[in-house]
Amino acid sequence: METVRVLSVPQLLERAAVENPSKEAIYDLRRRITYGDLHKEVHQLASALVSLGIKQGDRVGVCLPNWLETVQLFFAISQIGAIVVPFNPKYRQHEVEHIIKNSGMRAIFVCEEIEKHIGLSFIRTSVDQIITVRFVKSGFFSLEQLMAYATDQSLPMVTIDPQHDLFCLLYTSGTTGAPKGVMITHRGIVQSGVAIADSLRCNQDDVFLICTPIFHVFGMACNLMSAVYSQAKMVLQERYSPREALRLIEKEKVTIHHAVPAMLHMELNVLNSESFDLSSLRAGMTGADVCPLETVKAIREKMGMTLCISFGTTETGSVTITPFEAEEDRIFETVGKALEGNEVKIVNERRETLPPGEIGEIACRGFGVMKGYYNMPEQTAEVLDEDGWYYTGDLGMMDEYGYIRFIGRKKELIIRGGYNIYPKEIETILQQHPVVFASAVVGLPDPVLGESVCAVIQPKEGVHITEADIIEFLRPLVADYKLPNKVVFVDQFPTTASGKIQKGKLKEMLKEY
The missing domain is CATH 3.30.300.30 (ANL, C-terminal domain)
Known part of the structure; x- marks a missing residue:
């Protein structure tokens, strides 16, 4: 357990490939691949990245949906010590321009959707290397061409310190102001995945439906890293559709279903008029937004799975979760208590700790808390103190047992x-x-x-x-x-x-x- 938590992201995949090479790892609706073959292809892709001149510390953009190639790039980029910069293909020109300039990325992998929105010529003015994935455009390198350069040669010796070295720059969704690059370490993303998997008692017999985007912390940590740690199978859904999600649960015998409240709500609406065999479902978690009480109850009744409620942010990963066998009132009325390895407190305007039962700002400290905002020291100092406490801007109340009741955004x-x-x-x-x-x-x-x-x-x-x-x-x-x-x-x-x-x-x- 403790040794897993200090693994780097590439070491987490290597562990799965060594212990379970023939186990199916991913089905992205186009191709199925085992952990052994996934590890082998990641190594080849890492070699191809080296041939592009990518080295430790370089930032590499990944602007792709939930594809097998996206997962491979996450692991290959990190294997050579470079830093992943994932972001939404639906972003428009001003958002992409800000992320490219702020991160200083050396290369970027893009899908056709970004070409339709803003055009690759625009990106070419700011990024050295643009590689197209699942489409070809004259004058631009494709992933297939890049892989042709791959060899089985040994990769450069790279030492990664999971505690301090960055796995990714994950840009906030920009609900207020320009997106900020959240610096997430290898330990932060790995231990977040481990903690969620352990909380939901996941193992290699589980099948994860990954319908939340893996360019978001929820999809990346709670789904992708949890599944790889568990050595479970992952079913990647490129574009979310509630009906398709339910069909995949039935067809692939999905056992773990993490989704945001809006997704669960839409699935319940489909189930009001259609039926699916969801008997394989075992557990799931929801977060990223408030989940209405009626939705939580209906999911547990109609879909037959244990639904745990979590609280977290891009800057922290998952902070709390309702225990797997928590009493109903805890599940319906709270977002749980601190995950193992995390600390949570409620503070007033002067950041003094408040007693149980009083409303204040939720502050947390632990494995998932960011190193800071990239190239934004002033903004970092506003929310992260010298003792490692991150002040979320969310209001909450803690009871005497450590359970947190979420009240809402402080700014709202x-x-x-x-x-x-x-x-x-x-x-x-x-x-x-x-x-x-x-x-x-x-x-x-x-x-x-x-x-x-x-x-x-x-x-x-x-x-x-x-x-x-x-x-x-x-x-x-x-x-x-x-x-x-x-x-x-x-x-x-x-x-x-x-x-x-x-x-x-x-x-x-x-x-x-």
């Missing part, structure tokens, strides 16, 4: 006429309305009260609901000062790649209403 706190209003409280209640598909509550400027409360509702398809219906539903359930001043209905919310509602963009949208 609405102060209306001197009263503190926590959006999550109202959102949780709204999700219990029978025709509400998704909801968000935000504060809008008010010349008299300071802020007013606006509820934004995405109704379920084909149903009609009015502002009066929402207010009357909430009236007996919340204090009068928490009732929305305004209710807006939308067809769809702006979301990050992990399915989290982007409240900054939502507020911009509301200016049109």
Whole structure:
């Protein structure tokens, strides 16, 4: 156990290949590959990267969906001591430009989607080497051509210190301001995967459905690294579809299903009208956003799996989780307690520790906490202190047993006429309305009260609901000062790649209403 936690990312794969070479590792809906062959092809790809002149410490961009090649690149880049810079192929020009310039990447692997969005000629002005994956474009090197240069030669001797050396620069999803490059160590990403796998009692007989993007910390740590540590099989879903996810669970006998709340909610909607054999499902976890109580209950009942609730950020990885056999009220009402190797505390505005039962900012320290923001020392100092405590900007309350109740984002706190209003409280209640598909509550400027409360509702398809219906539903359930001043209905919310509602963009949208 302890020795696994200090392994580097390439050593984690080597361990699986040595102990279980013939075990199926990945099925990405195009190809199946064993751990032994995966390790061999990663070595060849690492050799090809060396032929490009990539060396230890260089940054290499990976702008790909959940493909086998993406996984191979993660391990090959790290094998030669270079640093992975993964990001969303759906990003637009200003986002890609910022990531390229901030990271100083030497090379980048791209899919056709990024070519359609912004064009490779734009990227060529800033990056030495552009390699296309699963498509060919005149004047650009393809992955197939690169692999032709690969040999079985020994790779340069590279020493990786898992505690301090970077595995990746993982850019925040940019819900506020420009994305920041979170520096994640080998130990941080490996131990996050180990801790989640151990919490869910994963082993080599498990089958993971990886439907969350692996360019995001949830998909990368909780899915990919957990699966490789467990030596389990991974089924990669390139583009998420709830119906396709359920079909894959049935067809591939999936046992582990990690997904964000929005995904689980959509799957439940499909299950209302269609049936699938989900008897193989054993466990899963959800995080990245608030999971409504009704969704948690329905998942456990309709999908028959133990669903654990986790809290974490890009800067920390998973911080807490509800224990596998926790009592129902713990699962329904908390995000669990600190994973082994993590510490959590609740602090006031002066960063003084608060006693159990009081609301304050969630702070954490442990294996997954970032080294800092890349080339951003001032922003790093704002959230990371000299003792290694990271201040999340999230509000929570801890009970006497260490369980954390998530209250909401500190920046999302609405102060209306001197009263503190926590959006999550109202959102949780709204999700219990029978025709509400998704909801968000935000504060809008008010010349008299300071802020007013606006509820934004995405109704379920084909149903009609009015502002009066929402207010009357909430009236007996919340204090009068928490009732929305305004209710807006939308067809769809702006979301990050992990399915989290982007409240900054939502507020911009509301200016049109």
